[in-house]
Amino acid sequence: MTLELSSSEIFGFSAATLSTIAFLPQVLKTWRTQSAKDVSYALLLTFSTGCLCWVIYGYQVAAKPVMIANAFTLTLNLIILAMKITFENNLKPASRQDQQ
Numbered sequence: 001m002t003l004e005l006s007s008s009e010i011f012g013f014s015a016a017t018l019s020t021i022a023f024l025p026q027v028l029k030t031w032r033t034q035s036a037k038d039v040s041y042a043l044l045l046t047f048s049t050g051c052l053c054w055v056i057y058g059y060q061v062a063a064k065p066v067m068i069a070n071a072f073t074l075t076l077n078l079i080i081l082a083m084k085i086t087f088e089n090n091l092k093p094a095s096r097q098d099q100q
Helices: 007-021 024-033 041-060 064-088
Strands: none
Touching: 007 064, 024 064, 041 064
């Protein structure tokens, strides 16, 4: 079985990979610092909505790189949003000692 990709698919998957990887440092920093105070809700909500629209578009035109990358990027954005909400409301996970 051979995997043949056109040059446009190679660029598409490259762009998708780089765009998605770009969000990993923010996810890691948010988790490590337990703070997303410098990331606005407007950015997260607008960008998430845009990613969802790209996923739908990618599905409609059968553009796998667009669909896959934006699904992952949407997931990363929603993770950041969830952490922002959690950390701003001081809902840090309880330790084992607190549960006993």
